[in-house]
Amino acid sequence: MALGFIKKVFSFSSKKTEDKDEDDKKAVAENRAASPRVKWDEEPQKADLPELPPEIPPAVSAPVEQPQPEQEPEKPVEPEAETEETPDAEPEIELEIDIEALAETEPEEPVAEQDDKEQPVAEEEPQPVEEAAPVAAEKPVEEDTSWEEWKPAIARRQPPIFPGLKKPEETPEAPAEAEEEPATETPAAEEEAATGDKPADAAPAEADQISEPETQAASPETEADVETESGTEAETGAPDDEKVGSEAAAPAAEAAPAEDATPPEEAPKEAVPAVSEPEEPEPKPVETAFEPVAEPSGFFARLRQGLSRTTSQLTEQISGVFNKRKLDEDTLQDLEDVLIQSDLGLETALRITDTLSSGRYGRDISTDEVQRIMASEIVKVLEPVAKPLELDLAHKPHVVLVVGVNGTGKTTTIGKLAAKLREGGLDVMLAAGDTFRAAAIEQLKIWGERTGSPVVSSKLGADAAGLAFDAWKQAKEAGSDVLIIDTAGRLQNKAELMAELEKIVRVLGKNDPEAPHTVLQTLDATTGQNALSQVEIFQNVAGVNGLVMTKLDGTARGGILVAISAKHKLPVYFIGVGEGVEDLEPFEAREFASAIAGVPAGKSETRDLE
Numbered sequence: 001m002a003l004g005f006i007k008k009v010f011s012f013s014s015k016k017t018e019d020k021d022e023d024d025k026k027a028v029a030e031n032r033a034a035s036p037r038v039k040w041d042e043e044p045q046k047a048d049l050p051e052l053p054p055e056i057p058p059a060v061s062a063p064v065e066q067p068q069p070e071q072e073p074e075k076p077v078e079p080e081a082e083t084e085e086t087p088d089a090e091p092e093i094e095l096e097i098d099i100e101a102l103a104e105t106e107p108e109e110p111v112a113e114q115d116d117k118e119q120p121v122a123e124e125e126p127q128p129v130e131e132a133a134p135v136a137a138e139k140p141v142e143e144d145t146s147w148e149e150w151k152p153a154i155a156r157r158q159p160p161i162f163p164g165l166k167k168p169e170e171t172p173e174a175p176a177e178a179e180e181e182p183a184t185e186t187p188a189a190e191e192e193a194a195t196g197d198k199p200a201d202a203a204p205a206e207a208d209q210i211s212e213p214e215t216q217a218a219s220p221e222t223e224a225d226v227e228t229e230s231g232t233e234a235e236t237g238a239p240d241d242e243k244v245g246s247e248a249a250a251p252a253a254e255a256a257p258a259e260d261a262t263p264p265e266e267a268p269k270e271a272v273p274a275v276s277e278p279e280e281p282e283p284k285p286v287e288t289a290f291e292p293v294a295e296p297s298g299f300f301a302r303l304r305q306g307l308s309r310t311t312s313q314l315t316e317q318i319s320g321v322f323n324k325r326k327l328d329e330d331t332l333q334d335l336e337d338v339l340i341q342s343d344l345g346l347e348t349a350l351r352i353t354d355t356l357s358s359g360r361y362g363r364d365i366s367t368d369e370v371q372r373i374m375a376s377e378i379v380k381v382l383e384p385v386a387k388p389l390e391l392d393l394a395h396k397p398h399v400v401l402v403v404g405v406n407g408t409g410k411t412t413t414i415g416k417l418a419a420k421l422r423e424g425g426l427d428v429m430l431a432a433g434d435t436f437r438a439a440a441i442e443q444l445k446i447w448g449e450r451t452g453s454p455v456v457s458s459k460l461g462a463d464a465a466g467l468a469f470d471a472w473k474q475a476k477e478a479g480s481d482v483l484i485i486d487t488a489g490r491l492q493n494k495a496e497l498m499a500e501l502e503k504i505v506r507v508l509g510k511n512d513p514e515a516p517h518t519v520l521q522t523l524d525a526t527t528g529q530n531a532l533s534q535v536e537i538f539q540n541v542a543g544v545n546g547l548v549m550t551k552l553d554g555t556a557r558g559g560i561l562v563a564i565s566a567k568h569k570l571p572v573y574f575i576g577v578g579e580g581v582e583d584l585e586p587f588e589a590r591e592f593a594s595a596i597a598g599v600p601a602g603k604s605e606t607r608d609l610e
């Protein structure tokens with residue numbers, strides 16, 4: 001019965017959504033004009049670098065990224081003019097500016113303006129940062145202790161989450177092997193040839209860079225090289241590295257006994273039958289009896305902690321609305337404004353006010369009651385998208401391509417994810433597809449080292465698609481279960497960069513027609529409404545099929561995840577609530593809803609409503 005009711009509500013609201021989708025932006029814009037929004041004024045904390053050797057080639061240590069000129073000996077790559085195949089030269093410039101832009105940009109600001117700033121920030125020392133070589137690392141991650149909590153949280157979801165926990169013994173013979181033949185010639189080159197849109201000389205250049213690792217791939221000793229590299233791993237003074245350092249701070253002591261982690265308790269999925277009282281104009285029985293979550297400990301505690309800013313701001317504003325006021329048109333309108341301002345989205349805001357108003361007109365409303373209804377409505381939006389990341393290990397490697405606007409946390413998320421997968425017993429290989437920034441490559445290598453994941457990288461400025469292609473081959477040869485490919489950050493309105501991303505996807509498909517199997521987009525919660533358009537465009541270009549929302553800690557804009565879920569309905573696999581390796585949490589609808597609404601764990605909405 002409860003289910004039926006929920007369905008009813010869903011269909012009802014979905015209709016609504018359609019109509020109001022458009023008005024949403026307007027409404028938000030107006031509301032914002034009316035009331036100043038909260039900005040995320042928190043600087044990304046610089047964590048102290050861990051034990052990693054601080055020796056870094058001076059060139060790399062330059063704090064700011066420089067656009068690195070094309071490495072082509074003779075022919076300077078054509079700037080913007082290039083279509084998709086000339087990614088190398090241009091992108092650099094944008095990256096730098098973008099990062100800054102993001103940092104200051106008003107969440108909802110159209111990204112357009114930021115682009116203008118893209119000026120070659122400085123000259124890049126075309127330092128061949130590293131030779132393309134997989135970083136060998138054997139030590140399993142030890143600093144992360146969250147596995148015990150993390151695994152259970154995931155296991156709660158029905159579907160097989162991490163098939164990774166049990167590595168398939170037999171490795172289905174590489175189906176795409178045959179195609180690998182042409183491996184020698186850079187996929188980039190192929191692309192070029194196919195499209196004919198690449199300057200003749202550019203291709204060869206890439207080919208060199210790429211072929212390098214390939215040859216190595218042929219001979220297993222690549223590892224050795226990497227070893228050395230990793231040993232020399234230098235830390236740039238670059239900001240990116242610092243965060244990595246934070247991990248070091250992470251309790252390295254407790255080595256997660258990953259294996260024994262027993263499949264935890266079942267998540268009380270079934271909504272508690274709403275014990276609706278046949279009283280008066282029965283306030284629309286809050287169907288989804290908001291199922292409280294367990295006691296705030298472990299990951300849930302971290303989640304609450306991370307969302308505290310969003311929660312406290314929302315709670316404060318709600319109590320302000322209902323302070324000594326009864327529920328009427330005015331208070332409802334005020335509440336709606338508050339909810340919209342918190343980035344929950346118009347659809348969800350209306351869901352909440354509709355439910356709240358039903359049968360409660362003229363009554364005193366407590367903040368607590370509003371919070372529980374809010375949590376209940378948010379759950380309805382989030383549950384359909386709170387899905388586990390499913391790795392199809394029949395594809396060995398299962399390729400995860402990580403995309404997103406610069407600074408949204410791609411590399412950090414990759415590191416965190418690699419750590420989890422490693423703990424789960426999977427062999428992971430990383431690919432430094434952000435070939436534009438030396439610091440990005442270094443950053444990934446650090447993650448690779450600490451998670452025991454080999455890293456495939458290439459020279460600075462190399463063709464990213466070529467690198468991805470080569471990385472797949474190396475992962476294949478190494479028998480890796482998962483290959484996670486990092487990519488350069490890019491604004492969604494930069495056509496040529498988006499085209500490059502498209503190319504990476506295409507090239508990967510040459511190895512395994514179904515690759516990339518997972519295209520994960522990272523979204524920075526602090527960017528608010530802008531994240532909505534980011535998803536749309538990356539989805540179209542790269543086929544994004546899963547999301548990770550980062551930086552939910554320290555922002556009051558966590559509600560944007562609800563708006564994105566309502567609009568795009570893409571699976572949300574994880575959320576980032578900090579810079580540490582343990583700060584990646586599986587996304588759980590109920591936990592998130594109760595945390596964001598400020599509903600104390602253990603409280604059942606239905607129960608309290610009586």
Ligand SMILES: Nc1nc2c(ncn2[C@@H]2O[C@H](COP(=O)(O)OP(=O)(O)OP(=O)(O)O)[C@@H](O)[C@H]2O)c(=O)[nH]1
Pocket residue numbers: 044045095099239240243244404405406407408409410411412413434440487488489490522549550551552553554575576577578579583
């Ligand atoms: N507070 C917080 N910071 C995060 C989180 N995830 C990433 N960061 C920080 O955000 C900054 C950017 O993270 P990166 O992983 O370098 O982002 P990116 O998308 O790879 O950046 P580009 O390579 O420039 O595109 C770093 O300082 C990270 O430590 C998170 O969940 N919470």
